[in-house]
Structures are given as C-alpha cells and as structure tokens.
Amino acid sequence: MTALADPTRRLVFERLRGGARPVGALAAGLPVSRPAVSQHLKVLKEAGLVREERDGTRRFYSIDPAGLGALRRWIDGFWDTALDAFAAEVAADAKQRGKR
Amino acid sequence: MTALADPTRRLVFERLRGGARPVGALAAGLPVSRPAVSQHLKVLKEAGLVREERDGTRRFYSIDPAGLGALRRWIDGFWDTALDAFAAEVAADAKQRGKR
DNA sequence: CGCTTCCGTAAGCCATAGCTAACGGTAAGC
DNA sequence: GCTTACCGTTAGCTATGGCTTACGGAAGCG
Known part of the structure; x- marks a missing residue:
C-alpha cells in the first residue's frame, strides 16, 4: 500500500x-x-x-500476482465490513424513525 | 491510493x-x-x-463506499490484466519449449 | 583483453508531508 | 452570558523520501 x-x-x-x-x-x-x-x-x-x-x-x-492478490484481499475485506457497517447504520436509523 | x-x-x-x-x-x-x-x-x-x-x-x-468501490475497481482491473499477461507469457514460454 | 551495453548502488540536494502547539469558532448546559 | 466540550485551521519545525549525478560491477562482442 x-x-x-x-x-x-x-x-x-x-x-x-x-x-x-x-x-x-x-x-x-x-x-x-x-x-x-x-x-x-x-x-x-x-x-x-x-x-x-x-x-x-x-x-x-x-x-507479482501474489502481492497484488494480497492487496486485493485487503481491499475486499475492507469493502465487506464497510458495507456491513453501512447496513447496520441504516437499520439503526430506521429504528429511530420508527420510534418517533 | x-x-x-x-x-x-x-x-x-x-x-x-x-x-x-x-x-x-x-x-x-x-x-x-x-x-x-x-x-x-x-x-x-x-x-x-x-x-x-x-x-x-x-x-x-x-x-464512503463510493471511494472505496473506485479503489476496488482499480485493483480488480489491474488484477485481470496482470493475469492475462501472465497467461500469455506462460503460453509463449510453452511455445518456445515446443520449438526445441 | 578493451569496449560497449545494461543495470544497481551511494552520496547529496531539495521539496514535501506529517506532527505539535496555539488559536478561533460553534453548540450545549447551567 | 459564561463556561465547557468538541473540533478545524494555521504556523513552524523536522524528518522522510524522491531525484540526479557519479561510480562500479557483470555479461556479450570484436
């Protein structure tokens, strides 16, 4: 990186x-x-x-495909958790809106 | 990057x-x-x-998923062409070996 | 053997970038 | 309004890192 x-x-x-x-x-x-x-x-x-x-x-x-692959996996892992966090926030926000 | x-x-x-x-x-x-x-x-x-x-x-x-996605696409594009080049070299090498 | 090509390494210079300390600005609580 | 919490920005210092110039080594060619 x-x-x-x-x-x-x-x-x-x-x-x-x-x-x-x-x-x-x-x-x-x-x-x-x-x-x-x-x-x-x-x-x-x-x-x-x-x-x-x-x-x-x-x-x-x-x-070197090995090094490039490692970089790709790093980004992909980031991508997954970032999307999870994003989905969780959207859900939490929806819950908030539902309460009021 | x-x-x-x-x-x-x-x-x-x-x-x-x-x-x-x-x-x-x-x-x-x-x-x-x-x-x-x-x-x-x-x-x-x-x-x-x-x-x-x-x-x-x-x-x-x-x-920001947008920016991270762009980064991911850049790496992926690199990954694809790098593998293509690698396969082409292997093929060329096999051709060489076949000649002699 | 010289000569040439192709390349890595070392030294040194200089711009860039990251860090801290200090300041200013905005919102909340009393 | 005063204080406190939270944060962005600036100025200035320092270290890092990229570039060039110069040198030296290793392999082909005559």
Whole structure:
C-alpha cells in the first residue's frame, strides 16, 4: 500500500501491465531517469508487488500476482465490513424513525 | 491510493471499520494528537474515501463506499490484466519449449 | 583483453508531508 | 452570558523520501 503511494511509482507499476519489461524500456518515456526507476522497482519488489528475472545483463520485471492478490484481499475485506457497517447504520436509523 | 499511503492515516481509516466515529474517539488511543487526526481525515475526505456528518459540535466520520468501490475497481482491473499477461507469457514460454 | 551495453548502488540536494502547539469558532448546559 | 466540550485551521519545525549525478560491477562482442 505504501509502495503504491508515489505517482511515479504507480506509473512504473502500470507499465508492467501487459507483461515483463526490462528497466531501460520502463525508463524510456518516463519523466525520470533510469536510476530513479531502479529505485522504484526495488521498493515494489520489497513490497512483493513485483518480481525480478535476470537474463544476462538485463533484468525483466513483472507484476507479482501474489502481492497484488494480497492487496486485493485487503481491499475486499475492507469493502465487506464497510458495507456491513453501512447496513447496520441504516437499520439503526430506521429504528429511530420508527420510534418517533 | 496516495491517501492511504501514510501508516497513521491507514490506522485512522481502519478505525472507521465498524461505522461512524467522532474525531475524539478516533484520536483516543492513536499515537498522534487530535489535530493530526483531523488533518488525516481531511485528506481522506478529499480523496473521497470518507464522509462527514455533523451533529452539533461533533462530526462523525465514516467510510464512503463510493471511494472505496473506485479503489476496488482499480485493483480488480489491474488484477485481470496482470493475469492475462501472465497467461500469455506462460503460453509463449510453452511455445518456445515446443520449438526445441 | 578493451569496449560497449545494461543495470544497481551511494552520496547529496531539495521539496514535501506529517506532527505539535496555539488559536478561533460553534453548540450545549447551567 | 459564561463556561465547557468538541473540533478545524494555521504556523513552524523536522524528518522522510524522491531525484540526479557519479561510480562500479557483470555479461556479450570484436
């Protein structure tokens, strides 16, 4: 969650949609330098959102379904309890209205 | 997404699970002062993740299903395309293996 | 072996963001 | 009206974090 905070880092992450990309390809077109992209990838990797795969001097980065899945479950859990709370409040409100 | 970056802010947000809470109740138990919580709530509100409801001098904050839903859809879209890309890579890899 | 490509890391600078302390404003109770 | 409770906003400090520049390592190529 913290890993996806920075806008530039989200840009890098979104460029990973569609499959694995080497660092150079990711940095090209982005408004920041290549080392900056490397640093972002490091953060994303430590967060479990991205995987690294080496091939010679090049390193391909791709989205890690495990990390993304964990994030999805976190949001979903939030979604469920939030809706429950919302329904409970509506019910309580209806009860209040019924009393007067 | 940026709004949920800060750990303290996530703590505030998680305290909103279970329904509406006044600012004082949220700040109690948190490691920061009450004004800090107010500032976090302001950010969450501007992000559309939280709603405000006034009752006298007190203001109740609760999770806004709309904002949370938008976040959920963003993640879900990511999840779908990421899996598609993953499947495509597996297929391409199988094709490679078949060639040799 | 040089040379080049592709990349990670370290140092340093600078803007941003979170925190506290202090203040002001509004509603309720007496 | 005075006091108290509850809360938002501001000013100012400090730390965090993102960016660039520079350097160094590892693998292909001649």
